[in-house]
Amino acid sequence: MDKTPQTEPRQNWTFSTSINSEIRRAAATGIYDIRGGGAKRRVPHFDDLLFLGASMSRYPLEGYREKCDTSVTLGTRFASKPIELKIPITIAGMSFGSLSGPAKEALGRGATMAGTSTTTGDGGMTEEERGHSEKLVYQYLPSRYGMNPDDLRRADAIEVVVGQGAKPGGGGMLLGQKITERVAGMRDLPVGIDQRSACRHPDWTGPDDLEIKILELREITNWEKPIYIKVGGARPYYDTALAVKAGADVVVLDGMQGGTAATQDVFIEHVGQPTLACIRPAVQALQDLGMHREVQLIVSGGIRSGADVAKALALGADAVSIGTAALVALGDNDPKWEAEYNKLGTTAGAYDDWHEGRDPAGITTQDPELMQRLDPEAAGRRLRNYLNVMTLECQTIARACGHNHVHNLEPEDLCALTMEAAAMAQVPLAGTNWYPGKPGF
Amino acid sequence: MTTTLDMATTELREVNTTLQGAAKAQANAKYVIVNPRGSHAMACGLDGALDVTIKGSTGYYCAGMNKEATITVEGSAGPGVAENMMSGTVTIEGDASQYAGATGHGGLLNIKGNASSRCGISMKGIDIVVHGNIGHMSAFMAQKGNLVVLGDAGDALGDSLYEARLFVRGSVKSLGADCIEKEMRTEHIDLLKKLLEQAGADARPEEFRRYGSARKLYNFNIDHAGEY
Numbered sequence: 001m002d003k004t005p006q007t008e009p010r011q012n013w014t015f016s017t018s019i020n021s022e023i024r025r026a027a028a029t030g031i032y033d034i035r036g037g038g039a040k041r042r043v044p045h046f047d048d049l050l051f052l053g054a055s056m057s058r059y060p061l062e063g064y065r066e067k068c069d070t071s072v073t074l075g076t077r078f079a080s081k082p083i084e085l086k087i088p089i090t091i092a093g094m095s096f097g098s099l100s101g102p103a104k105e106a107l108g109r110g111a112t113m114a115g116t117s118t119t120t121g122d123g124g125m126t127e128e129e130r131g132h133s134e135k136l137v138y139q140y141l142p143s144r145y146g147m148n149p150d151d152l153r154r155a156d157a158i159e160v161v162v163g164q165g166a167k168p169g170g171g172g173m174l175l176g177q178k179i180t181e182r183v184a185g186m187r188d189l190p191v192g193i194d195q196r197s198a199c200r201h202p203d204w205t206g207p208d209d210l211e212i213k214i215l216e217l218r219e220i221t222n223w224e225k226p227i228y229i230k231v232g233g234a235r236p237y238y239d240t241a242l243a244v245k246a247g248a249d250v251v252v253l254d255g256m257q258g259g260t261a262a263t264q265d266v267f268i269e270h271v272g273q274p275t276l277a278c279i280r281p282a283v284q285a286l287q288d289l290g291m292h293r294e295v296q297l298i299v300s301g302g303i304r305s306g307a308d309v310a311k312a313l314a315l316g317a318d319a320v321s322i323g324t325a326a327l328v329a330l331g332d333n334d335p336k337w338e339a340e341y342n343k344l345g346t347t348a349g350a351y352d353d354w355h356e357g358r359d360p361a362g363i364t365t366q367d368p369e370l371m372q373r374l375d376p377e378a379a380g381r382r383l384r385n386y387l388n389v390m391t392l393e394c395q396t397i398a399r400a401c402g403h404n405h406v407h408n409l410e411p412e413d414l415c416a417l418t419m420e421a422a423a424m425a426q427v428p429l430a431g432t433n434w435y436p437g438k439p440g441f
Numbered sequence: 442m443t444t445t446l447d448m449a450t451t452e453l454r455e456v457n458t459t460l461q462g463a464a465k466a467q468a469n470a471k472y473v474i475v476n477p478r479g480s481h482a483m484a485c486g487l488d489g490a491l492d493v494t495i496k497g498s499t500g501y502y503c504a505g506m507n508k509e510a511t512i513t514v515e516g517s518a519g520p521g522v523a524e525n526m527m528s529g530t531v532t533i534e535g536d537a538s539q540y541a542g543a544t545g546h547g548g549l550l551n552i553k554g555n556a557s558s559r560c561g562i563s564m565k566g567i568d569i570v571v572h573g574n575i576g577h578m579s580a581f582m583a584q585k586g587n588l589v590v591l592g593d594a595g596d597a598l599g600d601s602l603y604e605a606r607l608f609v610r611g612s613v614k615s616l617g618a619d620c621i622e623k624e625m626r627t628e629h630i631d632l633l634k635k636l637l638e639q640a641g642a643d644a645r646p647e648e649f650r651r652y653g654s655a656r657k658l659y660n661f662n663i664d665h666a667g668e669y
Contacts, residue, residue, distance in 0.1 A: 192660075
């Protein structure tokens with residue numbers, strides 16, 4: 001006798017396999033998931049934009065023959081010693097403590113060879129990074145771990161961190177297992193205890209205070225160094241305007257795809273706006289204040305290729321910053337460590353438990369044996385190569401659009417593939433001359 | 442020889458450049474600043490032995506990140522006085538506004554009057570002596586160093602405290618998360634005696650109570666989530 005036909009088992013979209021696994025994990029442990037990295041959900045991104053290469057109405061430049069400049073100067077508003085970079089791609093702030101010493105050294109080596117800057121992080125300045133970075137931006141963070149005037153003076157620029165794209169409004173937590181004697185010593189805390197990075201600065205409470213704080217930093221450093229203000233991408237128009245008001249030389253705008261060392265998954269995935277959505281409001285704020293190009297804008301959060309760089313610049317940024325992509329270039333999540341990733345219950349490409357300090361690639365760890373796996377010279381060369389490739393890609397696109405400097409890219413060079421991207425980037429939907437919100441037709 | 446700088450006729454930049462140059466030269470010279478008129482960022486970033494007296498009250502961030510210098514404010518100090526100080530001595534003859542000595546790594550901040558809220562917030566090794574009272578949320582997330590209060594403390598003293606030691610002679614309105622009263626042992630009496638002498642404070646160590654971290658929140662434990 002034939003069996004009665006059965007309905008094929010069907011997964012629930014709302015309660016997917018991964019959602020159910022998180023419910024079980026939360027039920028078993030009683031704590032939210034903490035991880036590193038940036039948002040993993042798909043949000044409108046640079047991939048939703050395309051460039052309009054030149055044909056008749058525009059005149060392209062010859063690739064490999066005609067010059068396309070990539071240099072950028074940051075800090076032209078007040079600083080007597082602005083930062084001169086060969087390429088418009090910088091390395092974002094990542095803390096020593098979260099990253100190993102060899103990883104910081106590799107970042108310095110790679111960035112210097114490519115002609116750009118690196119940035120410190122929550123753990124203070126290390127000799128590995130200062131010694132190998134021709135240009136080093138010193139982050140002035142709410143935690144003030146390792147903060148001292150000597151390092152302030154040794155820096156080439158100062159970045160006051162007010163917010164971070166992965167967690168606007170949130171602090172951080174470096175769990176005790178990564179707190180070795182050296183990390184603890186730099187942070188004035190005992191070995192092995194959790195180290196909280198506060199969500200706000202201890203000694204000022206708003207933009208008016210910040211303006212005076214910046215005066216103090218300038219007085220201490222002889223008005224030489226550019227002052228960056230870094231904000232998380234949440235209210236980009238107002239935050240950018242207030243950063244300018246507070247006296248920023250440079251605004252660093254970090255969208256929600258920006259990474260973090262360790263914070264709540266719910267924060268990473270559900271707080272902030274996509275990087276794409278943040279750029280135009282920030283540029284509009286600068287333009288409304290008559291400060292576009294006078295105060296430079298660095299955009300970060302999910303930048304991966306020269307196309308992403310070119311799109312950010314076309315939307316009005318002066319430079320971009322990379323963090324997660326730089327770690328991948330050094331060797332993070334490399335498939336050659338797949339067996340070890342498997343032992344940690346994950347796979348190469350998805351490893352994000354950086355706070356546990358067991359990174360097989362030796363990058364996001366303080367374990368001496370794991371750290372030795374990263375050769376800072378070889379990793380630095382990989383980063384150099386990657387930065388060079390991104391720059392070449394960006395130049396190629398700029399030439400195709402007829403520009404002899406990557407800063408001449410403009411919104412006119414772009415169209416959008418989706419309504420969402422068209423609205424966020426304020427460029428026309430492909431095949432039309434219209435974007436949502438544009439007055440007229 | 443004492444040099445006088447008059448801020449009625451001298452710009453802040455020039456004042457600080459002069460002081461910073463003398464400090465860097467380890468000149469151990471004496472400077473008097475008159476007519477400070479509540480200016481911000483006065484005498485900040487000094488990196489060497491120098492004696493500075495400010496005749497009047499100051500604005501924000503006076504003596505910020507001080508190293509080795511001895512700075513006296515013959516008036517009151519605005520917010521963030523001696524922030525992130527590394528060493529040396531900063532004395533405030535009057536009152537100090539909020540976040541006095543914030544994130545300080547070393548040296549002595551001696552406040553002869555009262556200090557407002559968030560005194561010693563995130564302190565990392567500095568010694569702070571307040572002859573009067575301190576406001577709420579003082580020593581929040583304080584990591585290292587000593588806070589001595591001859592008067593009373595406001596709400597949430599030592600919230601989320603790490604290894605800093607707090608000594609209060611008067612009343613404490615409330616203690617913050619993970620902050621508890623601790624036994625005064627001989628070593629604490631000795632330490633307090635030394636600090637009181639350095640600050641010229643008229644008090645006996647035995648009159649104080651000590652507060653410190655219960656260390657229950659040093660490693661995240663879900664069972665303690667309600668205490669955060």
